[in-house]
Amino acid sequence: MTTSSFSRRSFLAGGLAALVDLSAFGQPSGLPGTASLSPLPNVGGEGPWDYWESGQGTGVVRIAAAAILSASPYDTQPWLFRLGSTRIEVLADKDRAVGELDPFQRELYMGLGCAIENACVAAPAQGINPVVRLLPELSAGDDNLAAVIELEPARQAKHPYHDAIARRHTNRLPYDTGRKVDQATLDALAGLTSSSDTKVLFLESASPGGAIFTDLMMQATQRIIDTPGLRESRWTGVRAAAANPSPLSAEVLQQADANWLKATRTVACATASAFGLIMVRGTRQDHRLHIEAGRLWQRIHLDGTNRSLAMQPMNHFIEVIDYETRTQGTSPVSSSIRAALPQNWNGWEPIFGFRLGYAGATAPRSPRRPLSSIVVA
C-alpha cells in the first residue's frame, strides 16, 4: 500500500515506520453506518482490556474501545465520545476534573490527547484514515468539544503501535539501575513529535539536569502534601483511580501520601535511567497545546512499549508550576527548571514530566469505565 491516504500527522505517529498492509485479509472496509455499529460493551474494570485484546468490536466502536485504554491523569478518564458513521467527537467530561492541582485543566486535556492518539492508532486496522481537528467549535460556544476525528475510508492496515495499545501500562515499579536507555533510543523518542510547538527534552538521571529534576520533584511532592488545597485535590484523583474508593479515609490517604513521598525518592527518582520533559511553545493555558502534548506522550509511551521500555509520568513539580502561576502569576519552580536548561529552550514551557528505564516486571492494568457509559448521543 502507499501511505498517501494517511495524513502527515498519523503517518508521523508511526515514527515513519511502514504500516503493515492487511489488504490480503480484505478490501478497504469502508465506513460502518450507524445501523451496523457493534453493540457497546458495558463492562468496566479490566473488561475493556479483555474486550480489546480479544479483537471484539468493529469500526468506530473498536476505535473508541482503543481510545479508552489510553493514559489519563489519575485514571480519571475525562472523556466522552459521540460516535457517528463518518466522525467521532471527543468531548471533555469536566465533572472528572481534579481541581486545584490542575487549575488550567492541562492534565485533563492531555488525557483527551492520549485518547485521540490511541483512536488514531486503532483506526487503520478498521480501514479508516483518521483526520483530527482540534477544538473545532470553540467559537460556536461548545467548549467541551475537544476534537473531531473525521473518518475517511482507506485500505485496511495495521499501525506499528496497534498491538502496543494493550501492553502499554504506567510502570511505577523500580527500574533496572544497571541498564541505561541509550542515546539513540532517546533521540528516536524525541523524534516522535509532530507539531512545531511541542517537543521532548531528556535529562539523564546521573547528569546535573537530572539532579535538579530530582530535587524539584521531591520539593514539589512535599509541598503538595503540605498544602491543603493541593492535598485535597490529589486525594480526589487518588479516589478516582481506586477500584473501590469507599475505604479511603483521611488516615488511609495520609499513609498513602507518606508512601508516595518515599516511593518518589527511593523508586521513581532513584531508579530512573532518564527523565523526560514535554515542552510547549506558547502559554501553559492553551488547550490545543495540551491535546498535542497528550498525543505526543501517548505516542512516546506506545513506541517505548514496542522497545520494552518502562515509563511513568511524574508531574509533581509541573502541577506546582501551574499552582504558582495561577496563585502568584509567576512560578519560582519554573524559573529553577529553566535555569537548568540550555538557552535554546527560552520561550518553551515544561508541561509534562516522566521517567523511563527498563523494568524487570510488567506493570498491572488499571481499571476503566465501561464504554457504554461514556458514549453520548
Ligand SMILES: Cc1cc2nc3c(=O)[nH]c(=O)nc-3n(C[C@H](O)[C@H](O)[C@H](O)COP(=O)(O)O)c2cc1C
Ligand atoms: C496528563 C497525565 C498526568 C499524569 N501524571 C502522573 C503522575 O504524576 N504520576 C503517576 O504516577 N502517573 C501519572 N499519570 C499516569 C496515570 O495515572 C495513568 O495513565 C492512569 O492511572 C491509567 O493507567 P495506565 O497509564 O497504566 O493505563 C499521568 C497521566 C496523564 C495522562
